Amino acid sequence: MTIENDRLPVLLIGGGMESREVIMPTLFQERRRGKIGWIGISSLTGSVIQGLRKYFPNEEFTGYPDPDKVDPDKEFPELFKEALDELPEGSLVIVAVPDHIHTTILLPALERGLDCIVEKPLCLLVEDAHKIIEAADEKALYILTDYHKRHDRAVRAARARYRKGDLGELLHGHAWIEEKKEMPLKNFAAWAEKSSPFEYIGVHYVDAYYFITGLMPKRLAAFGQKKFLPTQGKDAFDAIQAVIEWEDGSVFWIQSSWVCPESNTALTNQGLNLHGTKGEYWADHKNRNLSFTIDDTPYEHYNPNFFRPYDSWEEEGLVDWVGYGYESIQQGIDDMVTIRQETKGLSEKEALEKRRELLAKWENLRALPRQALIGVAVNEAVRLSIDNNSRYVGFDEKMYPKLL
Numbered sequence: 001m002t003i004e005n006d007r008l009p010v011l012l013i014g015g016g017m018e019s020r021e022v023i024m025p026t027l028f029q030e031r032r033r034g035k036i037g038w039i040g041i042s043s044l045t046g047s048v049i050q051g052l053r054k055y056f057p058n059e060e061f062t063g064y065p066d067p068d069k070v071d072p073d074k075e076f077p078e079l080f081k082e083a084l085d086e087l088p089e090g091s092l093v094i095v096a097v098p099d100h101i102h103t104t105i106l107l108p109a110l111e112r113g114l115d116c117i118v119e120k121p122l123c124l125l126v127e128d129a130h131k132i133i134e135a136a137d138e139k140a141l142y143i144l145t146d147y148h149k150r151h152d153r154a155v156r157a158a159r160a161r162y163r164k165g166d167l168g169e170l171l172h173g174h175a176w177i178e179e180k181k182e183m184p185l186k187n188f189a190a191w192a193e194k195s196s197p198f199e200y201i202g203v204h205y206v207d208a209y210y211f212i213t214g215l216m217p218k219r220l221a222a223f224g225q226k227k228f229l230p231t232q233g234k235d236a237f238d239a240i241q242a243v244i245e246w247e248d249g250s251v252f253w254i255q256s257s258w259v260c261p262e263s264n265t266a267l268t269n270q271g272l273n274l275h276g277t278k279g280e281y282w283a284d285h286k287n288r289n290l291s292f293t294i295d296d297t298p299y300e301h302y303n304p305n306f307f308r309p310y311d312s313w314e315e316e317g318l319v320d321w322v323g324y325g326y327e328s329i330q331q332g333i334d335d336m337v338t339i340r341q342e343t344k345g346l347s348e349k350e351a352l353e354k355r356r357e358l359l360a361k362w363e364n365l366r367a368l369p370r371q372a373l374i375g376v377a378v379n380e381a382v383r384l385s386i387d388n389n390s391r392y393v394g395f396d397e398k399m400y401p402k403l404l
Contacts, residue, residue, distance in 0.1 A: 006344075007037030008336055011087055013080050013105055014096035015043035015052055017187045018119060022307050023096055024052070025321050026329045028059050032318075035337055040064060040087075042080040046072035080105060084112050092336045094329075095119065098191040099199055103128040106143070110135040115142040115339070117332040121203050121379055122372035126400050129376045133369045140355035142339060144332040145372035149204045150211050151324035151331070152305065154283045158274060159212040161281065168278030170213060170250040175205035178257040178269040184229055184236055192258075196224070198240035198382055202256030203375045205272065206244070207367065210374045212274070215246040217378055219394040219404060222385040228259045242382050265291075266301040335362065373399055 010027055012019055019041070030036045039061040043049055046067030053063070064083045065076050084093065093109045095102060095118040102123045109116050110132065122145045123129055136143045149155050161167060179201060184192035188200075196202075209215070222242040229236045239257035246252065260269060270285040290302045307325030312318035339358060343351040362368060381393040381401035392404040 006340070007031075008035055008333065008340065009038040009040075009088060009091040010036055010094060010333075011040040011042060011083055011091065012094045012096060013042045013083070014094075014119075015041055015048040016096065019096045020052065020055060022325050023094060023329060024056060024059075025307075025309075026326050026333075027094075028056070029321050029326075030330065030333055035333055038062070040083055042083045044075050044077060046070050046074070081108055084109055084114065087112070087114060089113065090340050091115075092117065092333070094332075098188070098194065099124055100191065100194045103132070106132055107135060110139070110141055110143075113139050113141065115336055117144045117146055117329065120145050120147045120207070120367075120372075121199065121375045122369060123376055124199065124379060126373070126377050126380055126398070129369065129373045130398065133373070136369055140352055140359060142332075142335060142355075142359065143369050143372075144335070145367040145369075145375075146328050146332070147204065147207045147211070147367045147372075147375070148306075148325050148328035149208050150367065151327040152285065153324070154285055154305075155208050155212065155272070158208075158272070158281045158283070161279075162212050162274070162276075166279050167274060167276030167281060169248065170215075170246075170274060170276045172250060173209065173252040173272070173274040174254075175208070175252070175272045176255045176269060177201045177205060178239075178255070178260050180260045180262055180264055180267055181228075181258070182262060183258040184234060185232060189234075192229070192234055192236045196237040196240050196383075197256040197258040198222075198224075198237075198242065198254070199379045200258070201268070202240060202242070202254050203379055205252075205254050206378045207372075207375045208272065209244075209246070209252050210371070211367075213246070213248075213250075215248055215250070217374065217381075217395060218245045218247050219392050220244040220378065220381055220385060221390050221392050222382040223390050224386045240382065240386070242378070242385075244378065263298065265299050266303065331366070335366070377401060 027039055041061050042064040046065045049063035050067045050072055064079050093114045093116045095105045097105055220242050224237045224240045226237055228238045238259045241255045244252045266286050272283050274281040287301050288303050290304055292300045292302055305323050307323045309319035310322055312320045343354050377399040384401050385393045393401045394404045
């Protein structure tokens with residue numbers, strides 16, 4: 001590969017919907033702005049790389065595998081390791097593969113001393129989360145989980161007002177996040193049975209409550225339904241709900257599903273309500289009071305805050321990608337640029353100490369592994385509760401779920 005000046009080399013592992021619609025546009029924009037140099041994309045087959053090249057005809061990136069050199073339909077499940085081996089020190093790896101294989105990608109990257117951004121959740125098992133934490137601690141590696149709802153200004157507003165004391169002590173809250181049937185039947189058809197709407201999107205609001213309050217979950221009970229998707233040949237949950245009691249006695253209810261009608265006015269229904277002793281927070285995160293009604297397309301609730309293209313201020317014909325989906329990835333890129341700048345020219349020992357200093361500074365401000373562990377623990381506890389007739393599940397001192 002060619003390292004362009006001192007720009008950050010980035011390898012994206014995974015070429016699915018999230019990569020195509022959010023991560024890759026972000027990477028190309030940050031490259032135009034001078035932060036990123038070489039970009040590689042590693043996927044299971046060359047046909048995925050072919051599709052991405054057609055989708056981004058004016059952008060350069062290295063594909064693993066190269067569809068010009070191999071059968072595009074042949075699968076290369078271990079090729080990502082070769083891509084990792086080719087990365088120079090100080091590169092960034094972005095992991096955007098199905099939830100259940102995050103760990104199998106992250107651990108090899110950590111073994112090679114590479115910093116990572118990983119799509120939420122960090123992983124699906126607390127045991128794996130601790131392995132990731134241990135591996136990251138050993139080499140002072142930066143591992144950021146992309147919980148983009150933390151960057152939603154509606155969520156940041158709740159955090160700021162709660163931390164100021166405006167809501168008083170929390171009593172209860174309610175969150176809802178529900179997506180169209182296209183998600184398990186089309187976009188994630190290959191792995192929907194290995195995940196669920198709670199693990200994939202419901203965990204956003206687990207992390208949001210933790211981010212807003214800093215509270216630790218104490219126990220939960222969960223419920224799941226399989227009614228529609230089994231009729232479509234999928235042994236997958238239509239919907240999952242969880243009621244979580246936190247260490248202060250407050251209770252938070254989360255409902256999640258991915259079987260909303262295709263006629264829904266947005267991909268995602270979502271919102272959050274918090275009720276405290278001094279005040280209430282209520283936000284419809286779907287309806288941002290902006291809509292479009294256009295010939296030949298259905299009525300659309302439009303969220304201008306997530307990840308949207310706007311006319312560029314810099315050049316006619318270009319777009320600027322703006323929103324909390326962009327800002328979440330941007331934060332990880334900026335942090336990596338900072339790490340590279342702060343450790344440049346230092347000895348190995350000095351660089352390690354500087355990394356530890358920066359990570360300690362960000363520990364309470366980022367979804368680094370110890371914070372991401374909370375979502376992992378709740379996800380695993382939800383599964384455990386459902387598998388045991390919705391029994392209560394608590395957590396030990398290391399956040400391992402246990403039946404109560």
